[in-house]
Amino acid sequence: MSQTDLTWNTALLYPAPDSPELESDLASFDALAAAFRERYFEKIADQDSAAILAAVQEYEALQVRMAKPFCYAHLLFAADSADETNRALAQRCSELGSSLSQQLLFFDLELMHLDDRGFESLCNLPESVPYVHFLTGIRKFRPYSLKENEERLLTRKDLTGVNAFTKLFDELSASFSYRMELDGEERDFTGEELLSLLHHPSADVRFRAQTTFLERHAEHGIVFNAVFNNMALDHGQEMELRGYATPIQPTNIGNEIPDEAVEHLMSVTEANYGLAQDYFRLKAKMLGMDKIRNCDMYAPVAEAEKQYSFDEARDMVVSSYAQYDPDFGRIVGAFFDERRVDVLPRTGKSGGAFAMGISPQSPPYLLLNYTGTLRDLATIAHEAGHGLHFVLSQKQNMLNYHAPLPLAETASVFGEMLLTRMLLEKETDPAVRKSLLCAKIEDIIATTFRQTVLTRFELRLHNERQAGLLSNDRIAEIWLEENNRLFGDSVEAIPAYRWGWSYISHFIHSRFYCYSYTFAELLVLALFQKYREDGDGFKPGYRRLLESGGALPPADTARLAGIDITAGDFWQKGYDVLKDLIEELREIV
Template sequence: MQSDLNWDTTPLYPAPSAPELARAFEEGTGQVAAFRERYRGKVAELDAEGLLEALKQYESLQEKLATPQLYAHLLFAADSESDEHKRLSQKAEEFGNAMGRELIFFDLELIQMEEEPFAKLADDLLLENYRHYLQVLRKFKKHTLTEREESLLAQKSLTGVQAFCRLFDEVSASLRYTLEMEGETREMTGEELLALLHHPDTGLRERAFGTFLKRHEENGIMFSAVFNNVALDHSQELELRNYSHPMEPTNLGNEIPNEVVESLMRVSEENYPLAQEYFRLKAQLLGIPRLKNTDVYAPISESDRKYSFEEARAMTVAAYRGFSDEFAELADSFFTGKRVDVLPRPGKSGGAFCMGMIPSLPPYLLLNFTGNLRDVSTMAHEVGHGIHYLLAQRQSMLNYHPPLPLAETASVFGEMLLTRQLLEQETDVEVKKSLLCAKIEDIIATTFRQNVLTSFEERMHLERANGLLTASELCDMWWQENAKLYGDAVEMIEPYRYGWSYISHFIHARFYCYSYTCAELVVLSLFQRYLKERESFVPVYRDILADGGSKSPGDTLAPGGIVFSDPSFWQGGYDLLGDLIKELKALL
């Protein structure tokens, strides 16, 4: 394997056995003890100057503690079958948990301060850069427990929900698949099988997806146990913290009212007929009476164009250059800096992600590149995440990470830039049809499908509160929620009943999926403004990304003219999707 297709983690630490890494764990422990000794029980007594100093120390400490943990996560994601990586990952997880329990007092003492002195501190100009952080903390006042209770919950999670999450990751990465293809039996990874959903051969698409899902069905006992325990743990935490709905903690942290999320989901479901209209159109393009769900991403021409990694890299950088030279340079820095792990292989995490590190370290990208157009789009997507993190490096640690509703904004915008570039460069009408179909399918996947995932997850948590959910019941819920989207326009293959079992967001981040729907509709709005304003829009968009998590989502997006609370805003995004479908019809 070419070394330039693997990321280089040595700028973090030379090796898992390096003395620098061992020292980072030791020094972190000592520095946490010193911080606790200095501030525990005294936070409420600090004036603005004292709190500013404490916050800066706290941030510095968080960065030092995060670095070895992030390093361990990167190694484990790249190869979860290595015993050395497993041990380091577990050590880092236990270290992070222990340090978090020692530091939990700091946030709690801020949250539990009396209203008047807290408000006075939050309004002080000395603490202006931390005002948003303090205000967000305060929203959780009625949902926090005592330090002893919070510490015990965190400690027990190591052998509880975190252990089940780890089990899910290790089993998922260990699964092997065999598929007969072109007259020979091949061993493949899950990512390679899923990539075949874009293959022109109808039968191969169905066999590949069926093979993938049947292996998950074979492990149904494990997957259903993990999902049940994750949901049960969440249910118990809701009760302990006095939340009324499974989505409430996520919405509170996202600074989006419950009714706005409900509006987003309702408007999305009301527009499912748009997707069904496209599915019927796609069936006509493929010359079949009705799609199966294995046909949704099928190419509409016989061309099975493959892209090399270098071609994909050049296309991605060029797409960002069409927007801004600065963005192109930031995009290319991932490749020149060897911070991208490219190819699928046994033991490597599935899917793709961008690991945002800390403000003083650049992010890393994990891909599972197999050479189809979707993989090129995924590269542009993850690079967008990376640019978001790089621009947000003007923020300090507590304001660095963008809030969940904006987490996918830069990534989806990057995909739009790539599509626009390809459509403008292409002269062949048939290829333009393919590109337009791919973009419509991307939007459907990023809005409607994510809405289905959110609805399934919400239903799973609500029904788990009434008792254990069998694998069969989870399958039924999954089938019913997907049927709302597909209607009579798409036939689901029977193995798809286990489609819930490989969605890692259900395990790692409660209700993350609606952030994709939110981001897509936000990007459709921002992109329309960009097409009208061109160069004058670039600094507006740059500032939105550079704000990181220093403001609420609403305040961050206000310069872009976006108002979350208006249901017509969500509908406007779907109206643009309707226009794309009309454009495709016109090409026909």
């Protein structure tokens, strides 16, 4: 494939950032929002149910129209945040989005505060069925809402508050290049290229790569300290204004999971930290080390870690989905055929990987930073799963399009399992099977145990910030304490790891998102076990789960595939699967 084929084709959305089509859309929004406000502001309570439903549908149509240009701007900025045109468009959309939110937020508030009789009448309309989950979701925030003018002020100050700090974090992180010697040559690396060296066979290279990456962040410690402190302070003050009891409570309400259930999920995970420590000791044995360091956690266990060309990786991922369901393979293949994937790392491009679902009417996109490792191969399967989920949920309306956070990782993690099992079934070489098992076990550890570590750290950061400014030394102490609970005496943290918190974008972009990975991983382990037991009989229910998007609460969505997440031992079942994988590996070792 050419280099051009490895970048995404955003012309499927708009011809160019200076196109008349984009300008026409962006220029229309103020008038559309103003007209909507004129029709409905302080009038919803006086409308009959049919008129309110018509307003909801009009609001939905507005959301669809706005999603396309705003997501387009985000895609351009993610691909190259150093480009002035992209930066200007992203800033314009940020400011316009804030203005539109201020004009339209009254609608949620008025729906939220409908009297019980009016709300029940609205939900009982047959035509309201596709909107009931959206409406009841809004209703749950009624005890924590403020007056319309106060809500507008909060939205307005976000533009120069949390949104500005988020933009600063993104631009600073994307601007970094890293200089390090490799194979006798000193050269520049992107962050993704450097982190891929954590899979290098040399322990010295792994140590220097992680140290170089983290020390680059340490050079800007003043900025990262300001970003994290101010984000936590802003959130804490807003929680106080709204009357929430804990920093995580609004996330849990939005996820439709009680605080107690989230705490139970994390407690069960922490009770199984010993499994991770058993694996880390086994990994040390495989590497011929007394104890691994955290920079060795993803070290290859084969003499030569296999590298995959992107063409090979793409074909394997598409094949793994097609073996499960030919239609799934067609949907995943279309991302590559239609150039809706940006593949290679480069300076100015966002790190990590993501899938962007825009609306039921627009095609989703994937961002990768592919460097050829087995982990990168799994990442393609992961993001392709997100993309598949976005395509299948296009059966829903815009207000139900996005799956709730606890289920947002379901298709992605399931896709990784499909790929792993396909590779294991084809592979007869014990050394390669060992590498595949290690990769899967490490992935489960990363998406369950590590995500609980991140959530505990984030909670402590927010709680302690309420008492005053946190120094980088104190943030590092919290970070290392939570990580060491997972590591125990099985892993030694390298000195630079005290800065390991500074680059994790979920803390900035999606507050308390991380436990959703734990939820999804354990759910998928249960789903995949059911698939292996039920075979083709499992597939219709799983497809319905993905097609449901955000139309149902998480527990009801899981039931579509025959899974009861409320069962007392549900979370432990996932860790029993992990234990079996570790034992399978131990037998090979």
